[in-house]
Amino acid sequence: MRIAMISMHTSPLEQPGVGDAGGMNVYIINTARQLARRGVTVDVYTRATRPSQGEIVEVEENLRVINVIAGPYEGLAKEELPTQLAAFAGGVIEFVRCRQGLAYDAIHSHYWLSGQVGWLLRDLWDVPLIHTAHTLAAVKNAHRSEGDTPESEARRICEQQLVDNADLLVVNTVDETRELVAHYDADAAKIEVVPPGADTELFTPGTHRNTELSRRHLGIPLHAKVVAFVGRLQEFKGPQVLLRATAEIFERDPHRNLRVIICGGASGASASSSTYRNLAGELGLANRVRFLDPRPPEELVSVYQAADIVAVPSYNESFGLVAMEAQATGTPVVAAAVGGLPIAVADGETGLLVHGHDPAQWADALEQLLDDDERRIAMGEAAVGHAAQFSWAASAGRLAAVYERALAIELPDCQGRKAQG
Incomplete structure (x- = not known):
């Protein structure tokens, strides 16, 4: 099995706690590593933020990170990244086109920006799209602090499109399932719960x-x-x-x-x-x-x-x-x-x-x-x-099962695609 993971706005190789790097980065790199060790080939596509990275970073066997040039390396805030969606998608398409024989069985997008790219690639490559939101505009706005800036309506609309059009949705908890249903009218039957883990070999009790x-x-x-x-x-x-x-x-x-x-x-x-x-x-x-x-x-x-x-x-x-x-x-x-x-x-x-x-x-x-x-x-x-009780190996095992389920889904033809918006 070969999976294209999309993490446009932040690389899984970035230091968590800096800029836009956080728990999602930890989630992606750890699940990707564990999937690779199970024999799943994983390519993670992310936006290049410095030329020294090189186009391809071989992380370990079966896992590589592909840096796609889309906009300037520096000085582009996350709020400005929607202007680079077409450039990023084009970069992914070009990378695959230039490598004869490279094809994916499924796409797993992380966060709404990546989901928009994954949605396009899903229809272009005719493979299933699995989407993990990680955070949702409607939920953040419902829980934000008094002085916090609200998420945009444009983001919420894009998330609604992904909920409507992704083949499967992956969430961390049952509570997230309820939020997707309540705020986005999601079909609970296409939601899979995959709890994250912790690196219990690294994070150990101290004497x-x-x-x-x-x-x-x-x-x-x-x-x-x-x-x-x-x-x-x-x-x-x-x-x-x-x-x-x-x-x-x-x-x-x-x-x-x-x-x-x-x-x-x-x-x-x-x-x-x-x-x-x-x-x-x-x-x-x-x-x-x-x-x-x-x-x-x-x-x-x-x-x-x-x-x-x-x-x-x-x-x-x-x-x-x-x-x-x-x-x-x-x-x-x-x-x-x-x-x-x-x-x-x-x-x-x-x-x-x-x-x-x-x-x-x-x-x-x-x-x-x-x-x-x-x-x-x-x-x-x-x-x-x-x-x-929580491990990344267990998370990857559940994700692998989600991918298998996605491969068994009969993708809709042109008449069956849902309308945008």
């Missing part, structure tokens, strides 16, 4: 010595309690919620020995890491919060191991990969009770779920675990077993 070393390397006091945030710095991910909750905790107890780690980079056209550094200063937390640049998974392990708690205050998450990685390292999670996080986190067993984003509520939840060492440690131990 007491690991924690000490991690804190030394990060410049964190050994005897402080530590709460960490890992992810892109944008309103939707909620770092401002954690900062305000931390200020509330210190207002209650100015002498508390607490430190906060914020690990990530700015994301979005108007986003800036200085926004959150300035907020920390305004809240009197300049000496209590440590900002770290995004780092590769091999180094991210030490951030999780250095923390007593990982906070995930997002306004919505299709699953919550950070929560799963943290739990795999034996660190309990305090997360918002939104999207797939109630599945990623076992409430009361491996962490706590907070309903809403009120800083006082978040301060209450964090204090519960910060002040109860026995309960927090027990949750961390339970978290390892919980995370072990």
